[in-house]
Amino acid sequence: MRVKYELKHICKQSGARYGILTVGDLEIETPIFMPVGTKATVKTLSPSEIEEVSEGLILANTYHLWLTPGMDVINLHNGAKSFMQWDKALLTDSGGFQVFSLSTHRKITEEGVHFTNPRNGDKLFLTPEESIKIQHQIGADIIMSFDECPPVDSKREYMIESIDRTLRWAKRGKDVHNTDQALFGIVQGGTYLDLREYSAKKTIEIDFPGYAIGGLSLGETKKEMDDVIKHLNNILPKDKPRYLMGVGTPEDLINGVIGGVDMFDCVLPTRNARHGQIFTTEGRLIIKNKEFENDLKPLDPNLPSKISKYSRSYVRHLIRENEILGLRILTYQNLLYLKELMRQIREAIKNDRLLDFKEELKKVYNFEV
């Protein structure tokens, strides 16, 4: 098995977990945030830049790579890492989430999901076995079970039906999994705490080296998300990594960590950057705003890096003029900030003061709970 996890310390103040996730040769301190490289590129950045603003573990999306460039091209390169020239660690999702959120004419059957490729109208069919097989070919270090991600407002009856099918899919995926890639299970159940518990316990019975919490950050309230995470904290095994999918604001990250989560991913920091919005140690900035027109300070004066040489005024100019260098700089800033935030969070866990640190972060990011 090329992935191992060791829980090293539990914060006495918050219950948050500090651990080491070993992926091949890479020892990654957790909790971490993982940048998303949907189409085998973390948008705007080169591999060496991704290395600078990550802990070396990033995501790629199975659905996107399967549809384009397609598995023939990926196989020709012996996998996505070589395709994108990324020699650190990679995680792929199962494609399930995108089948449900991006495709059209979707029909779920016991066997798998029929859907139409929105790019060209092709009829496609994805099964749990096929998802695992594709992920074998993409060759990430961590791969995910094929699951259904039902809408957060799904009726209880539908949610039960969906969880049971996802459990059968998880078992089928595991049955065909025969590589040293770490295959994680995914817990679903919307905001129904008892169904989350049911999904978690049954998924744990199948036995995976790590567990993801799916179906959150999709429209539920902050309290609902928090309740689910906290409820699962007592159910998920302590000695396995937990991965909260699709979460990436400073507020949600620290709350997830306090809820016992070790890994996070989200397109938000890279997407927001392309809309001119950045996270800094001084809070959120909308860099296009007039207030930065004459601001000679770096984007984030407390976070020195190779982009510190650019003034806010210059970056504002670039963004207003749709210059690509501006998008590069803002993407770099957002990921670097989240890397630094997670480092500070890990330090606070080790020092048993994560709740104190959360109070400090609340002042900067103006959140309540």
Next chain:
Amino acid sequence: MRVKYELKHICKQSGARYGILTVGDLEIETPIFMPVGTKATVKTLSPSEIEEVSEGLILANTYHLWLTPGMDVINLHNGAKSFMQWDKALLTDSGGFQVFSLSTHRKITEEGVHFTNPRNGDKLFLTPEESIKIQHQIGADIIMSFDECPPVDSKREYMIESIDRTLRWAKRGKDVHNTDQALFGIVQGGTYLDLREYSAKKTIEIDFPGYAIGGLSLGETKKEMDDVIKHLNNILPKDKPRYLMGVGTPEDLINGVIGGVDMFDCVLPTRNARHGQIFTTEGRLIIKNKEFENDLKPLDPNLPSKISKYSRSYVRHLIRENEILGLRILTYQNLLYLKELMRQIREAIKNDRLLDFKEELKKVYNFEV
């Protein structure tokens, strides 16, 4: 004077010039191609990448920087170099060309040009004195006289009128020029060889440390362009640098060099890159083409660089998916190729074999003359 030129060798085979252009601390071997950073950024690239793919001398456009971010912001940064964090050499044009090509409701008077800012409808007025003053503030090492660039099909009578006005403008610009920046004169005259000669001789009388050939590569035939350059070769002073504005294909570059030109600029290599077209040592490639889908070779196998690790197949995928990393890689390739081409041209001049080299280049780029 912070700019000096020394002619070192004339190719016995072709008459092309090899020289050293000293700009501040920088000794630049000529002929060179200068990448264009219109809005204080060479599109898609960071300053350190620009350094890798240039000889350290790049352009910025006075017209664009004057309109946005405007001189207040540029002055706040003490000039464009500090604004864009470029510590090598910079050249600015006068704004004249853009006033004629981009602005609306243009009215030329003896005093200067009235026009409307196409971005916001503001009425603006640019004079030779104002252009020089703006270029003082932008702070480039080499700056240009404010000229009119008449359409290539202008009638002879209009061309004479325009040349005479441009000469008066050149004189007025020189009269207010009081810094150590090198102010170059610009020769106009369309495709009328006698008018080109007239414009050149009168501009030389005013006396500048360098001379540009403007108004070419604007729709005239290759032969017409070549005739103008060759005609001016005998008129322009041997001991001053000659700069052919707006030229940047391999074919036009080598023909310009053979016509005695030392400096070139063009947006074409950066613009074409963003349209998926590249120059390589094997000729032009349209990287989106199906033929590259399974091509594992680097973009340019004969030009090793930090982008050689990416397969053509991967770059094709990035470009098809509008991924910014793809635009970065192609821009890098195009500028690196032109840098390498100019290095090879300089070597050929020094070895008195530029015509032989041109024959080799003709085979790669399929041009006739």
